[in-house]
Amino acid sequence: xxxxxxxxxxxxxxxxxxxxxxxxxxxxxxxxxxxxxxxxxxxxxxxxxxxxxxxxxxxxxxxxxxxxxxxxxxxxxxxxxxxxxxxxxxxxxxxxxxxxxxxxxxxxxxxxxxxxxxxxxxxxxxxxxxxxxxxxxxxxxxxxxxxxxxxxxxxxxxxxxxxxxxxxxxxxxxxxxxxxxxxxxxxxxxxxxxxxxxxxxxxxxxxxxxxxxxxxxxxxxxxxxxxxxxxxxxxxxxxxxxxxxxxxxxxxxxxxxxxxxxxxxxxxxxxxxxxxxxxxxxxxxxxxxxxxxxxxxxxxxxxxxxxxxxxxxxxxxxxxxxxxxxxxxxxxxxxxxxx
Amino acid sequence: xxxxxxxxxxxxxxxxxxxxxxxxxxxxxxxxxxxxxxxxxxxxxxxxxxxxxxxxxxxxxxxxxxxxxxxxxxxxxxxxxxxxxxxxxxxxxxxxxxxxxxxxxxxxxxxxxxxxxxxxxxxxxxxxxxxxxxxxxxxxxxxxxxxxxxxxxxxxxxxxxxxxxxxxxxxxxxxxxxxxxxxxxxxxxxxxxxxxxxxxxxxxxxxxxxxxxxxxxxxxxxxxxxxxxxxxxxxxxxxxxxxxxxxxxxxxxxxxxxxx
Numbered sequence: 001x002x003x004x005x006x007x008x009x010x011x012x013x014x015x016x017x018x019x020x021x022x023x024x025x026x027x028x029x030x031x032x033x034x035x036x037x038x039x040x041x042x043x044x045x046x047x048x049x050x051x052x053x054x055x056x057x058x059x060x061x062x063x064x065x066x067x068x069x070x071x072x073x074x075x076x077x078x079x080x081x082x083x084x085x086x087x088x089x090x091x092x093x094x095x096x097x098x099x100x101x102x103x104x105x106x107x108x109x110x111x112x113x114x115x116x117x118x119x120x121x122x123x124x125x126x127x128x129x130x131x132x133x134x135x136x137x138x139x140x141x142x143x144x145x146x147x148x149x150x151x152x153x154x155x156x157x158x159x160x161x162x163x164x165x166x167x168x169x170x171x172x173x174x175x176x177x178x179x180x181x182x183x184x185x186x187x188x189x190x191x192x193x194x195x196x197x198x199x200x201x202x203x204x205x206x207x208x209x210x211x212x213x214x215x216x217x218x219x220x221x222x223x224x225x226x227x228x229x230x231x232x233x234x235x236x237x238x239x240x241x242x243x244x245x246x247x248x249x250x251x252x253x254x255x256x257x258x259x260x261x262x263x264x265x266x267x268x269x270x271x272x273x274x275x276x277x278x279x280x281x282x283x284x285x286x287x288x289x290x291x292x293x294x295x296x297x298x299x300x301x302x303x304x305x306x307x308x309x310x311x312x313x314x315x316x317x318x319x320x321x322x323x324x325x326x327x328x329x330x331x332x333x334x335x336x337x338x339x
Numbered sequence: 340x341x342x343x344x345x346x347x348x349x350x351x352x353x354x355x356x357x358x359x360x361x362x363x364x365x366x367x368x369x370x371x372x373x374x375x376x377x378x379x380x381x382x383x384x385x386x387x388x389x390x391x392x393x394x395x396x397x398x399x400x401x402x403x404x405x406x407x408x409x410x411x412x413x414x415x416x417x418x419x420x421x422x423x424x425x426x427x428x429x430x431x432x433x434x435x436x437x438x439x440x441x442x443x444x445x446x447x448x449x450x451x452x453x454x455x456x457x458x459x460x461x462x463x464x465x466x467x468x469x470x471x472x473x474x475x476x477x478x479x480x481x482x483x484x485x486x487x488x489x490x491x492x493x494x495x496x497x498x499x500x501x502x503x504x505x506x507x508x509x510x511x512x513x514x515x516x517x518x519x520x521x522x523x524x525x526x527x528x529x530x531x532x533x534x535x536x537x538x539x540x541x542x543x544x545x546x547x548x549x550x551x552x553x554x555x556x557x558x559x560x561x562x563x564x565x566x567x568x569x570x571x572x573x574x575x576x577x578x579x580x581x582x583x584x585x586x587x588x589x590x591x592x593x594x595x596x597x598x599x
Contacts, residue, residue: 078428081428081432082431082432083427083428083431083432083594084594085591085592085594102431102432103434103436104434106432106433106434107434109432111428111429111432113425113428113429115425116424116425116426116428116429117426117429118426118429118430120349120353122353122356122357123349123352123353123356127349127352130345131345131346131349132433134341134342134345135342135345135346135433135434135435136433136434137342137434
């Protein structure tokens with residue numbers, strides 16, 4: 001993204017929370033060889049996990065970072081949060097270079113890694129919160145107010161009193177997110193925060209993250225395999241595959257850009273009707289009930305409905321977009337086929 | 340500095356809460372001390388005990404040596420698990436260096452062990468051996484003070500071994516190597532003054548291993564000078580801390596967080 005004029009450029013920079021330019025990460029993997037060869041003259045293969053990623057995040061934006069396994073999502077998040085050093089490229093997080101200004105930047109970012117824990121296992125979560133408040137040099141009054149606010153928002157009053165080992169995964173994850181938000185970070189990196197959770201817990205976590213971000217204006221970058229996280233929490237989605245950017249757009253625009261399909265469910269007075277047409281695929285057929293998938297690039301929804309009404313009297317009609325998961329699959333398969 | 344104090348305080352609370360772990364640790368210590376002293380008893384019974392050191396004093400020497408290994412928490416295991424599980428990702432994002440955070444926690448846990456072993460452990464040795472060493476009670480306290488320094492250096496070495504996981508994915512074999520050197524050069528099985536003549540004992544005494552274990556315990560058999568050992572511990576402690584810091588910077592460049 002470019003800006004023109006000094007003043008415009010300055011304003012643009014002030015609204016940018018994360019600025020990534022041509023980011024690259026190459027891992028060296030040792031080749032398998034005989035014992036002595038590995039010991040004396042090991043050979044390495046370069047594996048490019050991230051290949052020249054560029055994107056920006058505005059302040060307060062909630063962005064999903066999506067991609068299949070091995071796409072480079074976690075590697076990117078770890079470079080943005082200063083854990084990994086990139087092989088090339090530039091990153092600016094609130095004006096800081098993560099791997100150089102790690103300590104200064106730590107006060108401004110929060111991280112949640114779904115498969116990891118930062119809580120002390122044998123002690124209640126509130127003890128970890130208190131410890132973190134010292135690590136982040138929070139004033140006592142500020143810490144107490146902040147903890148009360150977050151504990152109320154996350155409905156975690158009873159949870160924080162129990163030793164962490166006694167919490168369920170969903171309960172623990174709520175405490176993990178509180179721990180990450182305690183120092184009021186302006187940017188929150190979430191790496192698969194709902195992994196392993198049941199449907200109810202996932203919903204709770206998604207709503208809480210969104211709510212916390214809206215209240216504090218926190219910028220959120222979320223990686224997940226679960227498209228529900230993307231839909232419920234984020235406004236924008238960046239899809240990457242094999243370390244490269246595939247698409248970067250609003251979540252609501254994703255449907256129109258990548259998939260030309262609608263699912264139509266009809267409840268009718270006739271026992272059955274024939275809807276065999278080009279671009280129409282039968283999904284489910286029962287007496288007085290028909291579910292079809294329509295390729296809108298071949299035949300319009302209006303035409304299908306007109307045809308159905310000519311053949312029978314309709315009691316109910318539902319027109320749905322396909323699940324987001326199918327859209328993401330379509331994006332991935334589009335990338336695969338273009339390779 | 341207060342940050343570090345709070346991390347130590349937290350580890351103290353965590354270790355204090357786990358009474359089963361503490362009890363097990365102390366029981367194992369008593370068993371090991373009992374076995375080691377028993378072995379010396381057999382050697383003395385055959386008439387091959389070292390000249391000039393009574394069985395009673397050798398018992399105290401061994402009891403204190405073994406205690407050192409039970410004072411320090413197994414910090415290398417913690418670091419090894421952090422690196423291998425990828426949990427280190429959380430800790431690297433904090434405004435407190437991971438290295439010193441873990442050392443603070445190690446010192447917090449060490450304090451719990453100091454309380455238990457310096458009271459119950461000394462009481463056990465006193466009762467089992469039937470009194471203070473022949474040189475008196477003061478060297479016991481001097482040795483205990485030096486054991487604190489030795490344990491901190493042991494923690495630093497453990498951190499060093501743990502950081503090796505960044506390269507090897509397994510700190511255990513590095514730690515085992517370190518422990519073998521410690522057993523050989525630290526005066527763990529017998530005082531360095533009794534080492535065979537072909538070994539460079541003067542040089543061995545200047546190494547950190549001896550100042551951690553053998554030298555403090557040797558005060559109980561009337562060998563060594565408290566202030567010299569303390570000075571050596573300070574020099575080695577500071578040197579290892581500086582080297583560790585340099586090593587940590589290299590590790591940060593090497594870090595590859597596991598699990599994607």
